[in-house]
Amino acid sequence: MTVALLALAIGAFGIGTTEFVIVGLLPQVAADLGVSIPGAGLLVSGYALSVVIGAPLMTAAGSRLPRKTMLVLLMAVFLAGNAVCAVAGNYALLMVGRAVAALCHGAFFGIGSVVAANLVAPNKRASAIAMMFTGLTVANVLGVPLGTALGQQFGWRSTFWAVTALGVAGIIGVITLVPRQPRPDGGICGELAVFRRPQVWLALVTTTLGFAGVFASFTYIAPMMTQVAGFSAGAVSWLLILFGAGLCVGNVVGGRAADRSLMPSLYVILALLAAVLLIFVFTAQAQLAAAVTIVLFGAAGFATVPALQMRVMDKAEGAPALASAANIAAFNLGNAIGAWLGGLTIDAGLGYTSPNWVGAALALSGLSIAVLSGSLDRRGRHSTSVQQPAAQFPVGGGR
Numbered sequence: 279m280t281v282a283l284l285a286l287a288i289g290a291f292g293i294g295t296t297e298f299v300i301v302g303l304l305p306q307v308a309a310d311l312g313v314s315i316p317g318a319g320l321l322v323s324g325y326a327l328s329v330v331i332g333a334p335l336m337t338a339a340g341s342r343l344p345r346k347t348m349l350v351l352l353m354a355v356f357l358a359g360n361a362v363c364a365v366a367g368n369y370a371l372l373m374v375g376r377a378v379a380a381l382c383h384g385a386f387f388g389i390g391s392v393v394a395a396n397l398v399a400p401n402k403r404a405s406a407i408a409m410m411f412t413g414l415t416v417a418n419v420l421g422v423p424l425g426t427a428l429g430q431q432f433g434w435r436s437t438f439w440a441v442t443a444l445g446v447a448g449i450i451g452v453i454t455l456v457p458r459q460p461r462p463d464g465g466i467c468g469e470l471a472v473f474r475r476p477q478v479w480l481a482l483v484t485t486t487l488g489f490a491g492v493f494a495s496f497t498y499i500a501p502m503m504t505q506v507a508g509f510s511a512g513a514v515s516w517l518l519i520l521f522g523a524g525l526c527v528g529n530v531v532g533g534r535a536a537d538r539s540l541m542p543s544l545y546v547i548l549a550l551l552a553a554v555l556l557i558f559v560f561t562a563q564a565q566l567a568a569a570v571t572i573v574l575f576g577a578a579g580f581a582t583v584p585a586l587q588m589r590v591m592d593k594a595e596g597a598p599a600l601a602s603a604a605n606i607a608a609f610n611l612g613n614a615i616g617a618w619l620g621g622l623t624i625d626a627g628l629g630y631t632s633p634n635w636v637g638a639a640l641a642l643s644g645l646s647i648a649v650l651s652g653s654l655d656r657r658g659r660h661s662t663s664v665q666q667p668a669a670q671f672p673v674g675g676g677r
Contacts, residue, residue: 285455290413292444295421302426316621328377329610333384337603345459352382357445364438388603408533418522423515469600480651481590485608491641492579493616524576532581551578552641
């Protein structure tokens, strides 16, 4: 089963690289295509919004297909979108390519999470999901920095050709390593029915706000480090490696914590994320302090992922695929909102550290929704225990 999880991680690596590598290439893309850095930052938002649209649509379209077949088709869409990015001669075509590549993102991670969880024992599900998402974290350690360096050396289009090759590797991995999966039961009606549950929506809102906090800051990490901390453009790749190392640690720790105690671990992680972003406002002024904070930022940001994904799957028990994909859409809606709000503060002249304030506020908002959701769980359990009928004894006091 570890081999099957590795195959899912390979696909996640390719998708993660194409999603995040644009952050390291923002200055080059902006200069080449004649747009501002906040304008180039909308390539992050455009990708994220396409994930939001594509996640439910692609998952619904494949609701009757075997899950392995659907994963292969999704990787084919990913490959096509990145090929369009590689040949894009203008901003509009690059945005189109990003949008096409993003259509597969939410459905791949949503369906992949369900497959990963079904491959292991119930008490290891969050860790299995974390292992699949390891591909995403390794993309930040290796894929994004190497892609950034490649784009700086040979032009940003070369990066997208390399990512297209990763798509081919992803298809081969899923075909050869993932075992056959049964057709989903219940079809699209069963999947849609879980959205009548308020707790599913609270889980999705928590995800949106929490990850908006991450991307409010992360989208502008390159100009923040070069313009405020004083790093060279070439050092951005190394800083992204540090960020990716933090992601890897946070992903593993977050998965194990979620397996032990889901909601308490989520409360702690979101609070830590807000604290790190507040600290980043000040540590961004000095190179060493900024580098250390980037590692902590990555760890706190990605430690949320296994817990958030497990939360929505638990609350969508019985028909988790569409809800799981919707949660990936929620991650990326958060990405878009965070990138947009962070850009607004820069455009308002508040400086390149101002997105960190926005990120902290968003993370705290996500924490408040998580606490509300947890309190509703406790009320539900209390109500159920109160309504249990008292034990009945035979008339006459017999034992």
